[in-house]
């Protein structure tokens with residue numbers, strides 16, 4: 551590794567050690583979508599809560615129909631109608647039937663339900679032409695979930711199915727860490743909002759959009775602050791104004807060796823931010839620390855768009871996941887067979903854009919475009935980053951290589 555460089559692992563370790571998980575609180579179930587449960591959830595009630603009918607039909611005692619055949623039908627008086635949600639508790643006596651709708655409580659004494667289709671659909675009296683099995687079409691109390699059962703262990707990520715279960719158990723709120731609020735801002739006098747007038751040397755601010763989208767895709771809340779220029783006072787003022795809504799600040803640009811590297815200049819005096827060179831490509835210049843009295847964590851990413859994106863994947867995504875308590879923090883590597891040679895940069899870990907596919911013969915990955923950190927077109931075509939280790943001298947066609955498959959939930 552080149553002198554004076556940190557490894558990717560060391561820099562990531564510093565970030566993860568410097569950022570603690572946010573404090574959990576009881577939040578509405580739908581708001582917790584994508585967040586891990588902070589505590590085990592035990593069922594406060596059983597499901598179903600009471601014996602209920604799985605069919606529209608008649609509740610009966612199975613033994614009353616034991617002799618029913620088409621030649622010797624059994625006819626019973628219909629003594630009540632029971633609808634889901636509108637019935638009083640009810641019991642049936644031997645030799646009677648009750649009309650019942652799906653979901654309605656099965657009356658005490660009844661032990662089976664016969665669907666309308668298997669009867670003459672009578673109102674005052676109903677005729678049955680076959681016997682029924684005890685328990686037929688009755689959904690027993692507790693047969694799905696027992697009261698007190700551990701239904702969702704701590705760490706389970708809330709998705710639509712978990713939300714449905716929680717609400718069905720009467721739990722409208724659950725303990726989870728809050729969705730992190732991430733302020734995204736980019737720096738550079740050359741930057742303009744999409745749609746704005748461009749001077750001969752200005753460009754559109756793609757990074758703040760890319761990073762804000764990546765923050766959201768990671769499950770956090772993104773506050774995108776438009777690009778700010780290279781003036782240290784404006785940068786400092788903007789940062790201090792944004793702190794009230796930031797669990798983490800992410801910047802792009804202004805951290806290399808230039809003469810107007812505003813982020814580096816300003817932050818050096820504002821807190822604990824260090825600006826190491828990291829042994830990776832792209833993404834060599836990096837920065838991390840805390841700022842102001844609030845000690846808000848800030849991750850400063852390089853301005854080259856591909857460098858900013860790769861750095862987000864490698865450092866910011868794990869940081870966001872740590873804030874919300876979502877493990878694993880780091881995207882798992884997936885093995886795939888390489889379809890072309892890749893030249894390696896010795897001493898640095900490379901993240902090479904690629905296209906990952908699963909075919910009937912297994913997973914394969916094809917490198918894409920060049921190494922340039924400005925190549926946005928090929929970045930948008932890629933769906934994976936091929937990881938070339940610091941010590942690897944070359945990767946060859948046919949090698950099994952490690953890849954980060956982008957956008958995939960984990």
Ligand SMILES: Nc1nc2c(c(=O)[nH]1)N[C@H]1C(S)=C(S)[C@@H](COP(=O)(O)OP(=O)(O)OC[C@H]3O[C@@H](n4cnc5c(N)ncnc54)[C@H](O)[C@@H]3O)O[C@H]1N2
Nearest residue numbers: 736738755756757758803804805806807834852853854857
């Ligand atoms: N003398 C040296 N020069 C550079 C070095 C070095 O080691 N010595 N490192 C290079 C590497 S590697 C990178 S990466 C960049 C990082 O530079 P900065 O973080 O200071 O970024 P800027 O100089 O502000 O911008 C770099 C590049 O990216 C464009 N950019 C910036 N922000 C945006 C944005 N929001 N949207 C779109 N494009 C953006 C900017 O116009 C520049 O072209 O430094 C190298 N230089």
Ligand code: MOO
Nearest residue numbers: 832833834857923
């Ligand atoms: O290392 Mo810079 O981040 O490639 O282009």
